[in-house]
Amino acid sequence: MKQEYTLEILADNEFSILNRIVNVLNRRRVRIKRLLAHETEGNFKSGRAILLLYTTSDMIEKVKHQIEKLIEVEEAVYTEGSHLFYELLERSNNKQVI
Amino acid sequence: VAEAKDIAPAVAKAFYIAKTGRPGPVLIDITKNAQNELIEEAEYKKCESIRTYRPKPVLSMAQVDAAAKLINKASRPYILAGQGVLLSGASNELIAFSEKTGIPVACTLLGLGAFPTDHPHYAGFLGMHGNYGPNVNTNECDLLIGIGMRFDDRVTGNVAKYAKQAQVIHIDIDKAEINKIIKADVAVHADAKEALTALTGRCDRKQHPLWLKSFQHLNSIEFERVINKDIHPEGELTMAEVIHKISEITKGESILVTDVGQHQMVASRYYKFKNPLTQITSGGAGTMGFALPAAMGAKMGKPDQQVIAVIGDGGFQMTVQELGTIMQYKIPVKILVLNNNFLGMVRQWQQLFHEKRYSFTEMSNPDFVRLNEAYGISAERVTDRDELDGAIKRFLEADATRFLEVVVGKEDNVFPMVPAGSGVAEILLEAPKK
Numbered sequence: 001m002k003q004e005y006t007l008e009i010l011a012d013n014e015f016s017i018l019n020r021i022v023n024v025l026n027r028r029r030v031r032i033k034r035l036l037a038h039e040t041e042g043n044f045k046s047g048r049a050i051l052l053l054y055t056t057s058d059m060i061e062k063v064k065h066q067i068e069k070l071i072e073v074e075e076a077v078y079t080e081g082s083h084l085f086y087e088l089l090e091r092s093n094n095k096q097v098i
Numbered sequence: 099v100a101e102a103k104d105i106a107p108a109v110a111k112a113f114y115i116a117k118t119g120r121p122g123p124v125l126i127d128i129t130k131n132a133q134n135e136l137i138e139e140a141e142y143k144k145c146e147s148i149r150t151y152r153p154k155p156v157l158s159m160a161q162v163d164a165a166a167k168l169i170n171k172a173s174r175p176y177i178l179a180g181q182g183v184l185l186s187g188a189s190n191e192l193i194a195f196s197e198k199t200g201i202p203v204a205c206t207l208l209g210l211g212a213f214p215t216d217h218p219h220y221a222g223f224l225g226m227h228g229n230y231g232p233n234v235n236t237n238e239c240d241l242l243i244g245i246g247m248r249f250d251d252r253v254t255g256n257v258a259k260y261a262k263q264a265q266v267i268h269i270d271i272d273k274a275e276i277n278k279i280i281k282a283d284v285a286v287h288a289d290a291k292e293a294l295t296a297l298t299g300r301c302d303r304k305q306h307p308l309w310l311k312s313f314q315h316l317n318s319i320e321f322e323r324v325i326n327k328d329i330h331p332e333g334e335l336t337m338a339e340v341i342h343k344i345s346e347i348t349k350g351e352s353i354l355v356t357d358v359g360q361h362q363m364v365a366s367r368y369y370k371f372k373n374p375l376t377q378i379t380s381g382g383a384g385t386m387g388f389a390l391p392a393a394m395g396a397k398m399g400k401p402d403q404q405v406i407a408v409i410g411d412g413g414f415q416m417t418v419q420e421l422g423t424i425m426q427y428k429i430p431v432k433i434l435v436l437n438n439n440f441l442g443m444v445r446q447w448q449q450l451f452h453e454k455r456y457s458f459t460e461m462s463n464p465d466f467v468r469l470n471e472a473y474g475i476s477a478e479r480v481t482d483r484d485e486l487d488g489a490i491k492r493f494l495e496a497d498a499t500r501f502l503e504v505v506v507g508k509e510d511n512v513f514p515m516v517p518a519g520s521g522v523a524e525i526l527l528e529a530p531k532k
């Protein structure tokens with residue numbers, strides 16, 4: 001059964017990394033409902049992407065591992081539901097360090 | 099890479115990524131600006147770590163203990179060995195593990211050579227066109243141990259009918275492969291060599307003679323109904339008899355590079371690989387045209403070993419221009435083309451599953467012998483069984499590059515076959531009667 005998941009990704013901020021993360025999802029037809037990506041405050045060499053996805057529990061586990069296989073990605077963590085996404089979004093809107 | 103100063107570090111990083119973890123190709127994109135730029139000094143420093151990349155998992159002894167527990171209580175355990183065993187250099191560890199625990203070993207297409215084909219515990223070749231025993235017994239075992247393999251669809255057939263009765267241990271260096279297709283009861287996320295060494299120490303010494311015998315029994319059915327007819331045919335020449343003869347003469351010790359299609363399956367079935375890293379094929383990528391350039395690479399890498407490229411008539415023309423490279427660098431590879439004047443594997447599917455509606459599979463081929471001679475390569479064509487032995491002898495004994503074309507039956511099929519959508523136990527030994 002499909003549901004919402006918040007996927008948080010920490011990565012080195014190299015050119016095209018966001019593109020490759022999204023490609024992993026596109027190839028598996030995983031729906032991206034919302035996406036927030038930014039450089040780490042005070043360190044442009046690393047960054048974070050937070051995605052709100054709509055998919056199955058099987059698929060979220062698979063894409064987590066596939067995204068972690070990307071060389072620049074340090075970690076990908078997911079939680080069920082959208083509350084974490086909106087929490088992080090709000091902090092980002094308020095220009096808080098997240 | 100947009101600046102010249104970044105080229106050397108990028109190349110160093112690429113080699114590190116290519117050779118570690120689950121090895122594989124790396125693309126480096128260097129802009130023309132960077133290529134033309136002059137820099138003071140290009141220092142090449144070997145790359146030994148990347149902050150965000152952890153190629154080698156740490157072996158968890160808890161996982162090993164859980165796996166050993168399942169192995170010790172299993173009565174019909176069964177090992178599927180893949181290319182991971184070869185890449186980690188774990189063939190000897192696999193043999194030691196199998197000999198101590200008495201577990202039969204089957205190899206995937208890319209895993210061929212990981213376990214000697216003449217070993218008493220060798221169960222056979224797995225997969226869509228694999229042997230009868232290893233496929234049927236997948237659904238009879240009580241414990242399935244996948245080592246350095248990824249439960250590809252050519253191995254599993256219909257996943258819903260795959261080893262439902264068995265518990266599964268999956269040993270793999272790539273975390274993304276674990277639980278991807280087949281859920282593992284125990285996953286060992288580790289390098290195959292380390293995992294096998296640790297497991298051998300923790301498993302009981304056991305034998306499973308009846309279980310081993312069931313593989314031999316099933317494979318003997320296949321021998322009667324398929325293999326014997328393939329290697330001792332009447333009428334037209336078959337691919338199988340050619341590979342069988344070459345296998346006997348070379349004692350299974352040459353490096354065999356195969357392309358994609360019927361000849362690839364026949365070569366994998368009938369060449370009796372004895373040593374690790376002697377079979378090279380493109381596996382899941384399924385790239386026709388792979389064999390000729392890959393054979394050149396194999397010969398450059400192992401100049402002292404005999405390298406035989408086995409290619410179909412369709413695939414040969416896809417990279418036929420490499421004959422120019424072979425000529426220029428005088429690379430003494432053996433090129434065997436098994437010519438049925440068809441894209442044989444596609445034709446086989448069209449025959450069996452699309453009511454013989456042949457669509458763009460019949461080939462009008464050039465004169466391969468004259469084509470090779472144009473490149474200065476000595477070449478021979480065989481159309482008759484009486485000429486075959488002599489031609490193979492000349493082919494294998496030649497010092498220089500040598501080409502041999504064998505014209506085989508146009509509409510021969512490769513069996514056994516697990517039709518797409520069927521379970522592994524539904525493997526066919528011959529075409530279904532309509």
